[in-house]
Amino acid sequence: MSAHPALDARARDRTIARLETEAFDLAVIGGGIGGAGIAREAARRGLRVALLEARDFAAGTSSRSSKLIHGGFRYLAMGDVALVRSTALERKAVHRIAPHLAEPRWMLVPARSRAGLVKFQVGLTAYEKLGAVEGADLHRTWSAQDLAREEPLLDAVRYHWACVYREYVTDDARLVLANLRSAAADGAAVLCHAPVQAIVREGGRAAGLEARCALAGRTLRVRARAVVNAAGPWVDEVVRLESPDAPPRLHLSKGIHVVLPAERLPVHHLAILQTEDRRSIFTVPRGGAVYVGTTDTSYAGGATEWPGVTQADVEYLLAPVNRDFQVVPLRPADVVGAWAGLRPLIAEPGKAAREMSRKDEVWIGPAGVVTLAGGKLTGYRPMAAATLARAAEQAGLRLADPGEEPPLAGGDFAGGLGALEAALRREAPDLSGDAAVRLARLYGSEAREVLALGSQPLAPGAPVVAGEIDWAVGHEGACRLEDVHYRRTRAALYDPAARDAVVEPAALRMAALLGWSDARREEEIAAMRARLAADLAFGEEAR
Ligand code: FAD
Numbered sequence: 057m058s059a060h061p062a063l064d065a066r067a068r069d070r071t072i073a074r075l076e077t078e079a080f081d082l083a084v085i086g087g088g089i090g091g092a093g094i095a096r097e098a099a100r101r102g103l104r105v106a107l108l109e110a111r112d113f114a115a116g117t118s119s120r121s122s123k124l125i126h127g128g129f130r131y132l133a134m135g136d137v138a139l140v141r142s143t144a145l146e147r148k149a150v151h152r153i154a155p156h157l158a159e160p161r162w163m164l165v166p167a168r169s170r171a172g173l174v175k176f177q178v179g180l181t182a183y184e185k186l187g188a189v190e191g192a193d194l195h196r197t198w199s200a201q202d203l204a205r206e207e208p209l210l211d212a213v214r215y216h217w218a219c220v221y222r223e224y225v226t227d228d229a230r231l232v233l234a235n236l237r238s239a240a241a242d243g244a245a246v247l248c249h250a251p252v253q254a255i256v257r258e259g260g261r262a263a264g265l266e267a268r269c270a271l272a273g274r275t276l277r278v279r280a281r282a283v284v285n286a287a288g289p290w291v292d293e294v295v296r297l298e299s300p301d302a303p304p305r306l307h308l309s310k311g312i313h314v315v316l317p318a319e320r321l322p323v324h325h326l327a328i329l330q331t332e333d334r335r336s337i338f339t340v341p342r343g344g345a346v347y348v349g350t351t352d353t354s355y356a357g358g359a360t361e362w363p364g365v366t367q368a369d370v371e372y373l374l375a376p377v378n379r380d381f382q383v384v385p386l387r388p389a390d391v392v393g394a395w396a397g398l399r400p401l402i403a404e405p406g407k408a409a410r411e412m413s414r415k416d417e418v419w420i421g422p423a424g425v426v427t428l429a430g431g432k433l434t435g436y437r438p439m440a441a442a443t444l445a446r447a448a449e450q451a452g453l454r455l456a457d458p459g460e461e462p463p464l465a466g467g468d469f470a471g472g473l474g475a476l477e478a479a480l481r482r483e484a485p486d487l488s489g490d491a492a493v494r495l496a497r498l499y500g501s502e503a504r505e506v507l508a509l510g511s512q513p514l515a516p517g518a519p520v521v522a523g524e525i526d527w528a529v530g531h532e533g534a535c536r537l538e539d540v541h542y543r544r545t546r547a548a549l550y551d552p553a554a555r556d557a558v559v560e561p562a563a564l565r566m567a568a569l570l571g572w573s574d575a576r577r578e579e580e581i582a583a584m585r586a587r588l589a590a591d592l593a594f595g596e597e598a599r
Pocket residue numbers: 085086087088089090091108109110111112113114115116117118119120121122123124125126250251252253286287288289290294309310311312350351396397398399400430431432433434435
């Protein structure tokens with residue numbers, strides 16, 4: 057069995073009882089990568105930790121990223137050398153503790169001229185030095201012949217060369233879950249669907265928080281010596297619970313991705329393409345799909361879980377794809393999935409969103425709440441360590457020596473992903489090669505346990521297997537159909553074959569596990585179908 061104890065959705069009452077009765081050292085608000093990383097680090101260092109998430113774990117920005125653990129090659133051009141160095145080094149660290157969630161892939165940077173090629177080579181050499189990249193992972197140059205073999209759809213008239221360098225593809229929501237489950241293994245009490253509504257004070261100092269269980273509709277009070285606000289785009293809202301007149305510190309920037317069926321864009325490698333306004337976007341082939349992103353536009357609507365995808369956003373992303381790849385022109389109607397997220401950037405007045413730094417910042421409010429804002433998924437470990445250090449100093453908490461960092465949940469396997477996939481196929485001979493690849497990347501060493509719960513496809517032709525639903529509910533705290541579909545199996549995002557087909561069978565299985573009535577099951581299905589349709593109903597930006 058997994059060394060990491062379950063976040064069992066059926067044990068909510070037990071978790072709530074713990075939250076109400078125990079005295080915690082640290083209470084974390086927000087279960088995105090920021091909060092999950094802090095909870096894991098704090099629990100590993102001997103603190104008694106509580107974490108409360110308003111919606112599902114990773115329901116905010118941490119399920120909407122480009123899913124790259126990367127040093128941000130493009131930020132070199134912005135002069136952010138320190139940020140690039142720390143995040144480029146982080147790639148190795150994440151790969152070490154969660155090899156299934158940091159898969160090295162080639163990123164192709166096409167060049168139109170020799171001068172352009174040399175510019176990329178110089179930039180990549182600097183980037184690789186900062187990130188201590190070595191050996192087989194160093195960048196290389198592809199000639200026109202190499203390109204014809206490796207990426208035959210790339211426009212050969214426009215591009216005669218390309219540089220390729222290593223990027224690491226992750227699954228953002230599952231990285232959050234792996235951190236939360238590791239925190240729980242070290243004793244953290246972790247609850248989703250529980251928005252924090254007030255900061256509890258004693259003698260003017262933050263001494264805990266009050267939250268509402270959104271499923272049971274009741275309030276709970278958590279006592280803690282230190283409180284951390286890791287609410288991502290909602291950081292300003294949570295700051296106002298502590299000091300109602302605090303001015304906003306964030307600038308929200310919207311980024312969208314669109315998903316295309318792999319048959320419509322059969323490319324092999326990740327690629328960087330340039331938009332008309334000279335921004336870089338990525339194409340990322342993944343299973344039966346290729347996703348393309350991202351945009352970077354100021355978002356005035358305020359923090360929300362579902363910022364809309366507009367027709368203009370979609371056309372903006374498809375234009376460079378149609379220009380650079382020789383495919384039947386792709387239109388918005390070809391898009392089979394889409395997601396949008398909000399970057400919680402630290403506001404820099406006078407700058408456009410795309411020019412603002414991705415740096416993180418930690419500050420302490422008047423009642424002592426420690427707030428973390430900004431940053432990138434990639435740098436979550438150092439951000440967590442720095443935030444925790446501030447919180448410990450503030451509340452006089454002693455941090456134990458953490459020792460060597462163990463793997464995250466699912467990360468304890470040797471021999472690489474290839475060996476893991478082969479082992480899965482030996483154990484479940486009916487599993488297709490693609491299904492084994494998918495399961496290994498999503499669940500790592502725990503894929504075997506997932507398969508043991510049910511290896512049959514959830515719907516004909518769908519890559520999702522039945523055991524994933526049981527695993528999501530029993531081990532990863534999924535309470536609603538949306539939690540499973542969007543942030544556990546990820547079928548809503550990059551599995552066109554399963555996006556609609558598994559909704560009903562997944563609901564049936566969840567109903568049996570969670571004791572839903574027929575009416576509740578139908579409500580979940582209707583809400584899910586409405587959400588999936590809304591993703592593809594590209595409208596206008598609300599002003
Ligand atoms: P969130 O993930 O939003 O987490 C905050 C959580 O707090 C939410 O789940 C929210 O529900 C919860 N919350 C809010 N209010 C309350 C409350 N009152 N009580 C309890 N909980 C509350 N970074 C990379 O490294 N690589 C990439 O490829 C990359 N691509 C990106 C692409 C896009 C389009 C975007 C938008 C960002 C990208 N990023 C990337 C950045 C990265 O995704 C973010 O920096 C990161 O996910 C932010 O995490 P967070 O925990 O701060 O916020």
